[in-house]
Amino acid sequence: MNDLNALFRKRIGITGHEKLTFDKLDEILDKTARTIPFENLSIMASHLSDINKENVMNKVLVRNEGGLCYELNTALYFFLMENDFDVSMVRGVIYNQGWMTIGRTHVAILLNHEGQTYLVDTGFGGNLPLKPVPLNGEVVISRNGEFRIKREVTDHGDHILELKLKHKDLDWKMGYAFDSSIHVGNVVELNEIQTIIRENPQSPFNKHPLITRLTNSGNITLTDTSFTQWENGKMTKEEIDGTRFKELMKQYFDR
Template sequence: MNELNALFRKRIGFQADVKLTFDKLDEILEKTAQTIPFENFSIMASHLSDINKENIKKKVLVRNEGGLCYELNTALYFFLMENDFDVFLVRGVIYKEGWMTIGRTHVTILLNHEGQTYLVDTGFGGNLPLKPVPLNEKTVVSPNGEFRIKKESTDHGDHILELKLKHKDPDWKIGYAFDSSKPLGNVAELNEIQTIIRENPQSPFNKHPLITRLTNSGNITLTDTSFTQWDDGKMTKEEIDGTRFKELLKKHFDR
C-alpha cells in the first residue's frame, strides 16, 4: 500500500485492509470531517510550503495538522486517486452575503462514477455535505443537512452548490459556484490560492486564528476570542482569552 494511502487511513481510523468502494465514501467523508480540522494556523504563522503531494502528506498526515480547502481537499484527492477513483480538482468562488471578491480561491473535488459526476468536499469548514453530491440537482441528505447542485452558468462557474444546514438554515442558501469544465492541470496552481489567502486584505483567513471540525452531534469552532459548540441543535458560546484558547486547543484538537 502506498504511504499516503496508509497514512490517510490511519489518520481517520479507516481499516488498512478494506477496499475503498464508492459506497464507503460517506464513511470516509464523515471520519475525515471529524478527524482533520479546517484551520488557518499556517497562514497566521506564515509557516507556508509549496503545495505538492509530499508537503501535503507531511502537514496533514505526518504532523497531523489540519488546513484550508486547498490542503484538505488536495490530501483527499491524492487519497482517492490512490484508491483508483476518477477524480480531479476544480476551483470555485464562495458566496457569503455576496460573491467573494478575491477570486476562485475555493478548491474542491469532482469524482466520476458510473456515468455520473459528483462533488466531494472536505474543505468547506462546518458546511460539509459528508456525502458525494451529484451534479444533477438531486438533494442529498446527511447528518449535516441537505445539499444539492444546480447547473447554472455565472461569472463564477457553471454549477452552484446549495445547502441547508441541519438546525441552522430554514431555507436553501448558496455555498459556492465552481466550474466543472476547468479541472486543475497541476496542484502547483494551488500556490496562487495560498498566496491570495495569505496576502489579500479581503481574505477572511489572514486576520485571526480559526480551527473547526465536525463532531458526532454537531461541530466545534475555536478562535482566539471564542469557543462555539453545536450539540444536537443547541449552540453554546464561550468568550475566551489566550490561556483558555490553549487549553481548548489541546482538549478538543490535540494540538
C-alpha cells in the same frame, strides 16, 4: 508503509487493506470531517510550504494538523486517486452575502462514477455535505443537512452548490460556484490560492486564528476570542483569552 494511502487511513481510522468502493465514501467523508480540522493556523503563523503532494501529506497526515480547502481536498484527492477513483480538482468562488471578490480560491473535487459526476468536498468548514453530491440536482441528505447542485452559468462557473444546514438554515442558501469543465491541471496551481489567502486584505482567513471540525453531535469552532459548540442543535459560546485558547486547542484538537 509510510505512504499517503496508509497515513490517510490511519489518521481517519479505517483498516489499511480494505477495498474502498463508492458506497464507502459516505463513511470516509464523515470520518475525515470529524478527524481533520479546517484551520488557518499556518497562515496566521506564516508557517507555509509550497502546495505539493509531499508537503500536504507531511502537514495533514504526518504532523496531524489540519488546513484550508486547498490542503484538505488535495490530501483527499490523492487518497481517492490512489484508491482507483476517477477524480479531478476544480476551483470555485465562495458566496457569503455576495460573491467573494478575491477570485477562485475554493478547491473541491469532482468524482466520476458509473456515468455520473459528483462533487466531493472536505474543505468547506462546517458546511460539509459528508456525501458525494451529484451534479444532476438531486438532493443529498446527511447528518449535517441537505445539499444539492444547481446547474447555472454565472461569471463564476457553471454550477452552484446549495445547502441547508441542519439546525441552522430554514431555506436553501448558496455555498459556492464552480466550473465543472476547468480542472486543476497540477496542484502547483494551488500555490496561487495560498498566496491570495495569505496576502489579500479581503481574505477572510488572514485576520484571526480559526480551527473547526465536526463532532458526533454537531461541530466545534475555536478562535482567539471564542469557543462555539453545536451539540444536537443547541449552541453554546464561551468568550476566551489566550490561555484558554491554548487549553481548548489541547483538549479538543490535541495540539
